[in-house]
Amino acid sequence: MIEVQNLIKEFEGRVVLNNISTKFKEGAVNMIIGKSGSGKSVFLKCLVGLLRPEGGKILYDGKDFLKMKHKEAKRLHRNMGMLFQNAALFDSKTVLENVMFPLDMFSRKNYRERKKRAEFCLERVDLLDAANLYPSEISGGMMKRAAIARAIALNPKYLFCDEPNSGLDPKTSQLIDELIQGITKDLEITTIVVSHDMNSVMNIGDHIIFINEGVKEWEGTKNHIMDSDNKELNEFVFASDLFKKIKEVEETGPETRHPEA
């Protein structure tokens, strides 16, 4: 389980994360949402150890990640998979080699078993056909899927995703969303997704954390997100016309909107 207590992150005196505390739901898709520049990516980077916060605690199963010894932190890292905004595949390796890489580094299995595992992961994201292509030869959506396969190769306990569907068309983003949700349920992992796409929030978000200007403004489930009275959250959610209309429909009932029907 991941729990964050009073997390503070500053860049040269400028506070980017201000006293954030939360608990992530185990075996579910946790979503961190917020406007651009609100500190979502910084939050995620603190969680995985790419940035060191100035204050607070990050507890993995009750143990403070920030105080762990090198060996212990390394072991924890092997339980983490991460999907970067730009996929971050190794461009000198083929898709299959990319997925095999974590296995090559950490698994004690022999080559054939490692290859089989990598192929299984590629199959899971429906990318076996592209196994021998290089990242430069595949599309953005395929890169994301390959990166997901690489992230789950070692059977992680935690999956982190930074804007998994940025730069993808609506259909492909939905596919990626469903993939993330499916993997979370199948492998019983705790997934944390950063996003500002309300569609995916409503699609797959089990637990939602809203960050505004470095402060956690709201936390809850998607059933409550529409009728929260938090001003900032409302502004964020109903920035999209679609959700404004849904809300109207919900409040006034569909029949009044279509009197002619």
Add this chain to the structure above:
Amino acid sequence: MSITSTLESIGEYALLLRRVLMPPDRAREFAKEFSKEIYKLGVNSIWIVTIISLFIGAVIVMQIAYNINSPLLPRSTVGSVSREIIILEFSSTVICLILAGKVGSNIASEIGTMRITQQIDALDIMGVNSANFLILPKVVAFVLFMPVLVIFSTFMGLYGGYVLCAITGNPSTDTYVYGIQFFFRESLVWYSLIKSMLFGFIISSVAAYYGYNAQGGALDVGKASTDSVVANSILILMTDLAFTQLMMG
């Protein structure tokens, strides 16, 4: 560049080296990367070393033959002096300056690109020591391949001079070859090889430092690569001065 920022860079470089110079996580993966780097950094540099050494070797012999024109000195002196220059300075230092451009910029831009496209972050999250995994194979491969390049360059330089003598006849090839062999000290070759391995270490590790600490976009990778060549050139010249003073003085 201010003194504090220079000192800061030196500190950062030292800290990076501490992470680089560790036994690799997986020997098998290290061997794989190492053999790739031998090819990419070493074997791929042979052609440029060959061409430059042939031409500069010929020019050195030409200049010396032209300038040492005294009845008091035997003509074979041309061969002896050319040999000393080629072994002591040309094949070790000048070739390293050229490799600082070719190999240094290659390393800095490759690692820099991995940094800005978050490939290094991806390694770190997996729990791989990214500095060790990416940089150590390059440094070890380049340092070990350096003597090969230097010996190759020395032979090519001397051969360039030989071809020149065969064409101009001044001095004759026999005299030139006699001069090359005359009072030959093996210790100079060792001196040159050790010096070049030191330069090989500087080139690869400094270039890796610039790439590893790149931040921003594609433009910044270009900048990191240029900066690494400039820093490497200055470091090589200073080290050459210090090393020569130490060994000769």
